[in-house]
Amino acid sequence: MNNIYLMRSLMFVPAHNTKLLESAVKRNADVLLLDIEDSVPYTKKQKSRDNIKEFAKRTDLNGKLLFPRVNDRESGELLKDIYQLTIEGISGFMYPKATKGEDIYFFGKLLETIEYEKGLPIGTFKIIPLIETAGAVINIREICCSCTRVIAVAFGCEDYVTDLQGKHDPEGQSIMMARNLISIGARSCGVLPIDTVHIKVHDLEDLERNLILSKKLGFEGMLVLNPKELPLVHQYYSPTEEELVWAKEMLRLSEEAQQEGKGVAVKDNKFIGPPMVKMAWNILRKQELIELRGVIQ
Incomplete structure (x- = not known):
């Protein structure tokens, strides 16, 4: 049942940056997305894994869920990411650049193999696919229903607009269709839809306008880049x-x-x-x- 997960805010934290990791402990995000992918230089990938292994042992996380964002299937880093991080304290993984259901099916089977080898209960680690391409939006329902480990699905608007060869506009028209389809596809599979980051991180009035729309569209929560966004995000994704x-x-x-x-x-x-x-x-x-x-x- 996916309604046992509180996912109003999912905040990205570059896992190679110990200062930001320490700061994240003091923030009130529901989920910490400990990033090993885009925000981490290639030379810092292993440092990020090592940092996450230590971070997961902390006793002062106050109920925060830890979901590392792993590297994609073509990177050569994915197996190292999940083999090292299928550990106590980690709830699951954000899987980037999912384009179709078989990507998530493959990732789920990979996790199953590692769980079996480590003697862990099958299904321990959950998956949050990140929807970042036009193809992924078209295949949203297939992605959401491809594996029972999928508890939420999140929208990455920057990569999506680039793949679309579109253009950001102040009204958000270029991403409106994708937001609609992702929310509908996720809910149709009993999966929590998570809205895209708000790229104008210092414009809280614009954030509020987006949150009002996001809630109307049926989103359960939002990806967060800056801790200053958390109070508004929690206000709008909590019952009044x-x-x-x-x-x-x-x-x-x-x-x-x-x-x-x-x-x-x-x-x-x-x-x-x-x-x-x-x-x-x-x-x-x-x-x-x-x-x-x-x-x-």
């Missing part, structure tokens, strides 16, 4: 007081309707039906996860 009141009221009215033998009803001028009840449960479940994070912290 109004939503919590609505959810509790909806469940109360649903229970009354069931006692009256009605599956669908209008009570207190509110339409009560299965979709509303399901939405109410989703809101309250997310609030439970947020409160659990608070207890851990």
